[in-house]
Amino acid sequence: MKLKHRIVFAVFLLIGLLLAATSGTTTSNYVAVSSNEVSMFTSDEAFDKMMEVLTHERCVNCHPNDNVPKQGADGHPYYFGIERGTDDVGFEATNCTTCHQSENNKYSGVPGAPEWALAPASMYWEGLDKFEIAESMMDPERNGGRTPDETMHHLTEHELVLWAWEPGVDANGVPRELPPVSKENYIKAVKKWFEEGHVIPSK
Amino acid sequence: MLFRQNKIKQMNITLQVNGTSHTLAIADENTPLLWVVRDILDLKGTKFGCGKAACGACTLHVDGEAVRSCSYAVKFAEGKEIITIEGLGTKENPHPVQQAWIEEVVPQCGYCQPGFMMATAALLNKVPKPTDQDIDDNIINVCRCATYYRMRKAIHRAAELTVPDEAPETQNS
Numbered sequence: 001m002k003l004k005h006r007i008v009f010a011v012f013l014l015i016g017l018l019l020a021a022t023s024g025t026t027t028s029n030y031v032a033v034s035s036n037e038v039s040m041f042t043s044d045e046a047f048d049k050m051m052e053v054l055t056h057e058r059c060v061n062c063h064p065n066d067n068v069p070k071q072g073a074d075g076h077p078y079y080f081g082i083e084r085g086t087d088d089v090g091f092e093a094t095n096c097t098t099c100h101q102s103e104n105n106k107y108s109g110v111p112g113a114p115e116w117a118l119a120p121a122s123m124y125w126e127g128l129d130k131f132e133i134a135e136s137m138m139d140p141e142r143n144g145g146r147t148p149d150e151t152m153h154h155l156t157e158h159e160l161v162l163w164a165w166e167p168g169v170d171a172n173g174v175p176r177e178l179p180p181v182s183k184e185n186y187i188k189a190v191k192k193w194f195e196e197g198h199v200i201p202s203k
Numbered sequence: 204m205l206f207r208q209n210k211i212k213q214m215n216i217t218l219q220v221n222g223t224s225h226t227l228a229i230a231d232e233n234t235p236l237l238w239v240v241r242d243i244l245d246l247k248g249t250k251f252g253c254g255k256a257a258c259g260a261c262t263l264h265v266d267g268e269a270v271r272s273c274s275y276a277v278k279f280a281e282g283k284e285i286i287t288i289e290g291l292g293t294k295e296n297p298h299p300v301q302q303a304w305i306e307e308v309v310p311q312c313g314y315c316q317p318g319f320m321m322a323t324a325a326l327l328n329k330v331p332k333p334t335d336q337d338i339d340d341n342i343i344n345v346c347r348c349a350t351y352y353r354m355r356k357a358i359h360r361a362a363e364l365t366v367p368d369e370a371p372e373t374q375n376s
Contacts, residue, residue: 079257080343091340092329093322099256099271101279107235108274110256171255 038188043196049189050155051130053179054137058164062118063125069118070126073177088118104168111176113163120144134200152194156187218280220244221290229277236280237261237272240287248288248317252345259344262318262325263287269325288317291324299364300324300357307357311348319344323358331366333358 041049053059061070067084068077082090089096101112119125122142125133136142143151155161165183167176179186214232218225220240227243240246240263249272252260256274263272264286265279292298297305300320310316319342326333326341333341338358346354 081339082343083340092337093269093326094341094343098269099274101275103276105235105256105274105276106233108255108271110271110274171257 038185038192041189041192043193043199044201046189046192046196047134047199047201048130049181049185050193051134053164053181053186054125054133054155055130056164056179058167058176058179059161060125063123064118065124065126067118067121075126084118084121088120089116104166106169109169109171109173111163111168114159116160129203131200131203138198138200148194148198152190155190214278216277216281218277218283218285220246220285221287232278233276235261235273236263236265236270236275236277236285239277239280240272240285246287246289250314250317252315252318257345258315258318259322260315260318262321262344264321264325267325267328269322286321288321291320298324300327300361302364303357303361307353307360309350309353309357311350315344315346315348316350319346319354323354323361326358327362327365332362 038046038049057070057073057075061072061075064070064084069082069084070076071078082094085091085095090098096116099110100116101110102114102116103112104110105112123136123144125136128136137151138148140146146154162183164179167178169175181189211231211233214229216227216229216232218227225244227239229239237249237251240249241251249263250260251273252258254273256271259271261271261273262269264270264284265275266283267286292301298320300323304310304316304320322342322344326337330337330341335355338355342354342358
């Protein structure tokens with residue numbers, strides 16, 4: 001009997017471990033911050049929370065400093081020699097929409113979202129720190145002429161930006177990593193920072 | 204887990220393939236267009252290569268644009284004009300790209316060639332006289348037989364067949 005109990009215990013333990021491992025692949029490493037706490041953030045704290053997302057590879061990969069899109073968590077240059085092209089969407093016959101559609105493809109693992117494209121060259125973030133990215137983001141000469149209000153709406157409403165929280169699976173069917181802050185808290189942090197006057201903290 | 208979360212939606216779809224209209228009942232609207240073309244319409248010229256939109260063997264045209272059909276959900280093809288390699292030309296009247304491929308004896312094993320030809324036809328629609336750089340930029344399919352050198356020659360030849368060079372001006376004697 002004792003041996004039987006041990007076997008049953010071991011089987012349940014194994015199932016538990018497997019379930020824990022499986023569920024771990026679909027969640028991100030969110031820092032546990034309640035939405036109430038976000039509302040209480042100072043401007044600097046809201047800035048830091050916002051920039052945790054905007055400095056994530058998934059954002060920076062499409063804001064290259066050399067007209068070459070990047071891929072993956074390691075930000076490697078895009079395969080196959082793909083470059084910006086004249087309209088930020090690649091070359092004449094081979095461009096973003098050759099492979100990327102308006103939503104993720106769960107069979108091929110090719111990601112997709114509306115208006116899939118590189119950010120314009122003036123909006124390069126690659127190689128910049130979070131303070132420099134914020135300066136670029138708020139500079140109308142580099143941000144596409146956006147007002148602060150338009151920038152805030154872009155950051156909190158644009159489908160391609162918010163795709164970061166629905167990145168789908170990769171070519172091997174493995175869920176892509178999520179940004180380090182939940183979408184809800186990110187949006188609250190962005191709005192808080194803009195409402196507080198969008199002051200970029202000193203380095 | 205994600206696969207279970209996504210509900211499978213059926214759909215009826217009408218699309219034009221090589222000039223013929225088809226109305227199809229599709230069990231899953233996210234079925235790759237590749238499998239609709241191959242398995243339902245029995246057009247086997249479009250090939251399955253990597254299944255990850257990386258090799259280009261499955262390239263076909265959707266409204267004139269080159270598309271990797273292994274990564275193109277059929278629901279996006281609703282009402283659109285699809286051209287596969289079977290619709291590019293005929294044996295009697297080959298497309299300039301097909302004619303050039305024959306003249307330059309491009310294929311080795313041949314498996315990837317329909318995708319290359321479809322990508323090339325799309326390129327010539329956009330850039331009638333492509334330079335070597337245009338070819339490097341746009342023709343990024345993969346050929347394991349490494350027929351790239353012959354393909355480059357064939358692409359230039361196809362451009363000649365598509366847009367013949369203007370005849371040199373005759374000098375007045």
